[in-house]
Amino acid sequence: MNREAGRPAPSRLLTAYAVSGIERISPGSDLCATLCAAIDRNRIEIKDGDVLVVASKVVAKAEGRLREAADRRAFESLVDAATVRPVAARSFTAADGPAVVTVARTAAGTVQAAAGLDRSNAEGAVVLHPADPDASAAALRRGFEKWFGVALAVIVSDSTSRPWRRGVFDFALGSAGLAGLDSQRGEPDDSGRVQLVTERAVADEIAAAADLVKGAARGLPLAVVRGVGDLLADSAPGARTLNRPESEDWFRTGHVEAVHAALDAAGLAHPPASASGDDDVLTRVSRALAAARGRTGRTPGQDHWRLRVDGAGSRILVQRSGAQIPPEEDGHPLVESAIGLGALVERLHTTLHAEGLRARVRYDWAADGAPRGAALAIELELAPDRE
Template sequence: MLLAQAPDGLPEVTSSTDLAAALTPVLGGLTWPDGSTGLAEGDIVVVASKVIAKAEGRLRKAADREAAIDDETVRVVATRDYPDGSTLKIVENRQGLVMAAAGVDTSNVLPGTVLLLPEDPDESARVLRRGLNARLGVRPGVLVTDSVGRPWRRGIADISIGAAGIDVLQDLRGRKDAQGRELRATVIAVADEIAAAADLVRGKTGGQPVAVVRGLSHLVTLKDGEGAHVAIRPPEEDMFRTGT
């Protein structure tokens, strides 16, 4: 059975916050339908990138958000001008992610400041995993997530931009379907699917930036693994690379 819940109680996070320490009582107080409490081996902790970024001191003074976006941009993929004079930029950022506005965030931060993405989201996930293991005695999978738009689809969804202890991709190529046909192209983005499921219980406005997903222990690994960056398409596979 797949279970997910987003606990309350995480205090405001700043650059002086030890995130693993702050999360320990929050996660330790979880109550599950079977009567168990806290984290268990095989659980997956899913954390919004904004919380990680705040703890890592990624808040910057910026009178001009566009300048901050340009600073984080490695490659412009596409732009769109709007009647109000604003411009939407889809860019590849320093983390190798293709995102609107390079992932630079101005929501829930003080005027005149912007919040950048974690510098290395995979390392952020590894550090948090080690911290939780030291305090709670279990090694959960950890995902760092952010919201993105998607080609062909309206609306945003959360994806994993950092991962530790998770098989990010589930490669089913070579297996047989229910009719015995060989699967030739099926690679499932399981970390992104977990990220989206966790966001359903966290929500965008409820002040619950962390969720725990239970029931997918077969995807949780003892080693930290390669991280979420393996889900980024290399240039030779990217049909949307030029934005046209």
């Protein structure tokens, strides 16, 4: 509760109205005129300080941001094209067969599953993001203000999932005329303590409130939110400023993908881990081996060893490859082979950890520095559950 001169602030009322009866939007539609006409038919009086929240799907449709995808592979190709930087990937079984879901940073600066692409309620097409969500919001704002003769703000909303929480929510993909962040820095809290880091993402909160009454899949792509007029600002930056830059992103790569990237493995985890976590041990161990090998050996002697899975994945055998050290390399063959083996085993420990596994290693050396017998055995055990 904010206080001024020791007295409590007055209560606030927030209301959200869904606008029904909106005509179907297609490429080339005059979206602003269509939405304004629907508001008038619903006899909703637009007032100074209102915020109009428009689903990004209808904005994208009006802008012609539609693509065709005949199958899952074609859809995933569209996702790749819309991806600025991949973050993580997981596999699952869809109705049309094996599929991969990629979480990616988009051109809009957001981080979303499938790079924000949507196939629901799109008549078989794939809906991309609007080309510039903030510019789209600004254009709609100009049109709305001219039509209704009031000062208002516009949010172009989209849905996304949330780390550590189930379910999706709506957030501000684009905005105009609204201060998207309400900084509390330097302000006292109720106990008088000065706040140092708090910033309220009010644009996202307004978008989420609007989604309680609207929904593009329900034929309600527009809502009017009233009661936050104090947040309107003509010169406010768009919603892009709400995106955390990569330099401040603690989670810019999935945990498995971060390990693979650090070890110079080829791209994201491939094949991606199962989204449901039900990969068997053999699949997980095989993926860990592929990442541990990497593209090239970065330690002398690393390429002198072969790895192979024994049985159903309970053991990994490490064998001498028979490769010779080139004459131009100065290291002693025995020393370089030992260093390479140690590096390879440590890489394997790292990739196994990313798969939720850990290893015990049993070394048994012969006099010539090779493993005694046919191979060195690495025995695996599952990591304890931490749920």
